[in-house]
Amino acid sequence: MAVQAVESSTTSSGSSVSLGPAVALSCRECGERFPLGPIFACVECFGPLEVAYDLPTGDPEGLRRRIEAGPNNIWRYAPLLPVPADVADKPNINPGFTKLVKADNLARELGVTGELHIKDDSGNPTHSFKDRVVAQAVEAARAFGFTTLSCSSTGNLAGAVGAAAARAGLRSCTFIPHDLEQGKVVMAAIYGGDLVAIEGTYDDVNRFCSELIGDPAGEGWGFVNVNLRPYYAEGSKTLAYEICEQLGWRLPDQLVIPIASGSQLTKIDKGLKELIELGLVEDKPYKIFGAQAEGCSPVSTAFKAGQDVVRPQKPNTIAKSLAIGNPADGPYVLDIARRTGGAVEDVNDEQIVDAIKLLARTEGIFAETAGGVTLGVTRKLLENGVLDPTLTTVVLNTGDGLKTLDAVAPTSGPTAVIRPSLDAFREAGLA
Amino acid sequence: MAVQAVESSTTSSGSSVSLGPAVALSCRECGERFPLGPIFACVECFGPLEVAYDLPTGDPEGLRRRIEAGPNNIWRYAPLLPVPADVADKPNINPGFTKLVKADNLARELGVTGELHIKDDSGNPTHSFKDRVVAQAVEAARAFGFTTLSCSSTGNLAGAVGAAAARAGLRSCTFIPHDLEQGKVVMAAIYGGDLVAIEGTYDDVNRFCSELIGDPAGEGWGFVNVNLRPYYAEGSKTLAYEICEQLGWRLPDQLVIPIASGSQLTKIDKGLKELIELGLVEDKPYKIFGAQAEGCSPVSTAFKAGQDVVRPQKPNTIAKSLAIGNPADGPYVLDIARRTGGAVEDVNDEQIVDAIKLLARTEGIFAETAGGVTLGVTRKLLENGVLDPTLTTVVLNTGDGLKTLDAVAPTSGPTAVIRPSLDAFREAGLA
Numbered sequence: 027m028a029v030q031a032v033e034s035s036t037t038s039s040g041s042s043v044s045l046g047p048a049v050a051l052s053c054r055e056c057g058e059r060f061p062l063g064p065i066f067a068c069v070e071c072f073g074p075l076e077v078a079y080d081l082p083t084g085d086p087e088g089l090r091r092r093i094e095a096g097p098n099n100i101w102r103y104a105p106l107l108p109v110p111a112d113v114a115d116k117p118n119i120n121p122g123f124t125k126l127v128k129a130d131n132l133a134r135e136l137g138v139t140g141e142l143h144i145k146d147d148s149g150n151p152t153h154s155f156k157d158r159v160v161a162q163a164v165e166a167a168r169a170f171g172f173t174t175l176s177c178s179s180t181g182n183l184a185g186a187v188g189a190a191a192a193r194a195g196l197r198s199c200t201f202i203p204h205d206l207e208q209g210k211v212v213m214a215a216i217y218g219g220d221l222v223a224i225e226g227t228y229d230d231v232n233r234f235c236s237e238l239i240g241d242p243a244g245e246g247w248g249f250v251n252v253n254l255r256p257y258y259a260e261g262s263k264t265l266a267y268e269i270c271e272q273l274g275w276r277l278p279d280q281l282v283i284p285i286a287s288g289s290q291l292t293k294i295d296k297g298l299k300e301l302i303e304l305g306l307v308e309d310k311p312y313k314i315f316g317a318q319a320e321g322c323s324p325v326s327t328a329f330k331a332g333q334d335v336v337r338p339q340k341p342n343t344i345a346k347s348l349a350i351g352n353p354a355d356g357p358y359v360l361d362i363a364r365r366t367g368g369a370v371e372d373v374n375d376e377q378i379v380d381a382i383k384l385l386a387r388t389e390g391i392f393a394e395t396a397g398g399v400t401l402g403v404t405r406k407l408l409e410n411g412v413l414d415p416t417l418t419t420v421v422l423n424t425g426d427g428l429k430t431l432d433a434v435a436p437t438s439g440p441t442a443v444i445r446p447s448l449d450a451f452r453e454a455g456l457a
Numbered sequence: 458m459a460v461q462a463v464e465s466s467t468t469s470s471g472s473s474v475s476l477g478p479a480v481a482l483s484c485r486e487c488g489e490r491f492p493l494g495p496i497f498a499c500v501e502c503f504g505p506l507e508v509a510y511d512l513p514t515g516d517p518e519g520l521r522r523r524i525e526a527g528p529n530n531i532w533r534y535a536p537l538l539p540v541p542a543d544v545a546d547k548p549n550i551n552p553g554f555t556k557l558v559k560a561d562n563l564a565r566e567l568g569v570t571g572e573l574h575i576k577d578d579s580g581n582p583t584h585s586f587k588d589r590v591v592a593q594a595v596e597a598a599r600a601f602g603f604t605t606l607s608c609s610s611t612g613n614l615a616g617a618v619g620a621a622a623a624r625a626g627l628r629s630c631t632f633i634p635h636d637l638e639q640g641k642v643v644m645a646a647i648y649g650g651d652l653v654a655i656e657g658t659y660d661d662v663n664r665f666c667s668e669l670i671g672d673p674a675g676e677g678w679g680f681v682n683v684n685l686r687p688y689y690a691e692g693s694k695t696l697a698y699e700i701c702e703q704l705g706w707r708l709p710d711q712l713v714i715p716i717a718s719g720s721q722l723t724k725i726d727k728g729l730k731e732l733i734e735l736g737l738v739e740d741k742p743y744k745i746f747g748a749q750a751e752g753c754s755p756v757s758t759a760f761k762a763g764q765d766v767v768r769p770q771k772p773n774t775i776a777k778s779l780a781i782g783n784p785a786d787g788p789y790v791l792d793i794a795r796r797t798g799g800a801v802e803d804v805n806d807e808q809i810v811d812a813i814k815l816l817a818r819t820e821g822i823f824a825e826t827a828g829g830v831t832l833g834v835t836r837k838l839l840e841n842g843v844l845d846p847t848l849t850t851v852v853l854n855t856g857d858g859l860k861t862l863d864a865v866a867p868t869s870g871p872t873a874v875i876r877p878s879l880d881a882f883r884e885a886g887l888a
Contacts, residue, residue, distance in 0.1 A: 098554070117561060117562070125582075131623075131624070131626060149580060153857075189817075189822075189823070192817065192818055192821040193562070193820055204871075204874055212866050213823065213858075215869040216823050216858065216865060216869050217823070218814065221872050222871060222872060222873050223875070224875060225875065226877045234877040234879075234882075238879065241879050383647065386619075390550050390583075390622075390623040390648055391582075427644075428640070428857075434643060435643050440633075440635075440654035441652050443635055443653075443654040443655075443656065446655045446657045446662065448668055451665075451674060456630060457674035
């Protein structure tokens with residue numbers, strides 16, 4: 027499969043691939059390099075591949091000015107991403123440059139005396155961080171001559187792929203389990219691509235997609251989270267870039283990041299290291315903390331046990347967008363948390379809901395369950411003295427509460443139901 | 458009521474009100490002026506009041522530079538809004554500067570050869586344009602010493618008020634009809650303010666709020682869409698400012714704007730006229746088109762009949778956020794459409810759904826039903842030769858499809874439901 031894919035590392039027209047500063051794919055395990063192409067595993071050791079760059083070092087001031095003069099979306103960082111230089115002129119959904127909210131009300135409530143910020147990715151076009159990664163995959167798909175964009179999804183990703191493909195003028199065909207909530211099905215279907223419901227679990231959907239990639243029926247298809255994964259994953263670096271730029275080109279001291287596959291956390295670390303290497307921020311230590319739901323906590327379990335191996339779990343949590351029982355990047359997350367002096371922690375469903383409400387009540391931000399996990403873990407780490415309340419801390423909200431209404435609906439309703447009269451109002455004790 | 462309110466045109470501490478360039482309230486009917494205060498109707502003629510300004514004329518280049526150096530939200534236009542000069546430093550949800558999407562795919566499909574743009578306000582913090590107007594009301598509430606923010610709402614506004622109050626550190630108490638969809642109730646409740654469900658219709662809720670304003674129980678309360686309405690409404694001017702700035706300080710030739718109360722349309726016209734007056738854009742004609750749902754079309758009915766009077770209707774449409782049967786600004790909308798050479802048109806529920814899907818399929822934007830109304834009317838006006846397809850046209854999407862899933866759910870589902878096998882996939886004809 028990988029060998030076959032290496033052979034197609036030029037586009038179908040035979041021209042060579044131009045993805046900006048990206049120069050190769052390199053194996054994260056053995057370091058072997060491969061030409062840019064729609065491959066994702068090393069032919070030598072089966073390790074995961076990631077994008078290697080020739081980054082524009084040597085003129086940090088010039089680079090900073092160039093970024094600041096760029097568009098208000100992720101393409102301001104095009105010189106650091108695997109995308110063509112003219113990416114901003116192409117039709118795409120232009121995610122990113124979402125708000126970094128200085129959360130003073132929340133800080134007071136949590137006893138944080140340093141700066142506390144929420145990086146709020148619910149402001150993306152389809153209201154989750156997935157738009158960042160899919161936008162990279164679209165450019166890779168164009169570069170490799172793919173005309174159909176695809177993915178396996180529990181809903182959110184299918185929506186992001188559908189929207190991005192529509193804008194880019196690509197066909198989409200996405201795959202979901204057949205028993206999803208209506209809201210997620212509508213979001214996945216509305217953009218007009220083909221949406222296939224598979225009679226089975228998400229694991230069945232995944233297995234089916236792996237078969238399809240190796241079959242003639244899947245020829246010319248870019249699966250954003252499979253054969254385009256190395257490019258797709260790089261989109262998460264933009265969270266690191268934006269956080270530092272929005273802090274005034276400054277590294278935060280502490281970051282709290284949710285863990286699903288773990289890819290986002292590892293790429294944020296990669297992005298921070300690049301900014302240091304490029305001289306765009308001061309070289310100083312930072313700590314990365316990972317957040318999981320107790321009902322799907324393979325990485326935090328391994329972290330607490332002092333193990334390097336992540337044992338798969340069967341997920342059972344309301345944080346469905348984080349419910350990956352066998353996270354591909356789990357071991358890398360453990361490395362990063364330990365190397366930077368961070369930690370990995372988890373919270374239960376009740377703590378997740380409490381954290382969603384805390385963020386809404388203090389800052390007017392309605393987070394999806396993944397955001398509740400991240401803030402819930404932040405609170406727990408503060409209570410346990412693991413996070414330092416005097417430092418600059420950034421907490422990620424990666425999605426929108428409108429997509430996970432079920433988690434809070436049972437406990438979020440009217441304070442009172444009354445007849446339309448002043449007497450009834452006074453009796454309710456709200457005056 | 459109005460007289461009583463005029464007397465409270467200074468804050469409770471007795472200091473005078475400082476709302477930037479706003480100098481007075483003036484009656485739109487008789488022109489009588491009043492000091493800035495929490496009043497909304499003229500004591501002379503009962504006409505609606507609006508904010509009068511002393512705008513910074515004389516140095517358009519300086520003003521333009523100042524705006525462009527401002528934050529990526531509506532506060533970049535603070536010199537033109539009824540807000541204190543230091544507004545950007547206060548805790549608020551900072552809406553605005555949403556994407557203006559050049560909709561080339563949609564243009565091709567509609568036969569538009571000029572520039573077609575979607576102003577996509579689903580990118581606001583609570584995903585509707587309401588965040589713009591509520592943000593103004595928050596500043597007015599602070600200026601007048603109100604500590605509770607309130608509104609009558611069919612759901613979306615209560616969410617926007619709840620979020621804005623939470624961030625601003627104000628109490629909120631909002632009122633909704635008791636039989637709303639669960640999603641809207643959750644959004645209205647999640648921010649932790651008091652939410653009161655009224656056993657009655659939206660009209661009952663409105664009447665109750667009017668009683669409450671005149672009662673001691675409502676003392677110290679700012680109702681964003683009643684006693685703070687003149688300030689609140691000005692938030693819609695920012696749509697005009699952003700559209701022109703994002704077009705490169707250029708007026709569009711044609712704008713298509715949804716009509717609920719009509720306030721938004723009149724304020725966009727006001728904003729465009731201000732930009733001309735300030736020398737920020739060239740003085741040239743533009744046409745404003747209003748969009749209604751057939752099931753609630755009092756303004757388009759009057760427009761087509763050549764009447765100046767808007768006859769109330771009982772709404773029956775899926776576009777619930779536009780379902781105001783007796784729109785307060787209806788006559789002003791008629792004036793503007795006629796004066797600028799525009800028109801007011803309506804579309805039925807089926808056309809609304811078709812337009813939502815058209816926008817999603819071509820541009821990857823999932824609009825709420827109000828967006829479907831506006832695009833549906835755009836399409837109808839193009840087909841009828843009323844809109845000129847060779848000019849620069851801007852169409853507003855004021856909300857998010859996630860909030861009106863019911864409208865499209867019955868017709869948006871999987872293309873196919875299959876077993877997880879390649880044979881089943883081939884049989885479904887999607888390969």
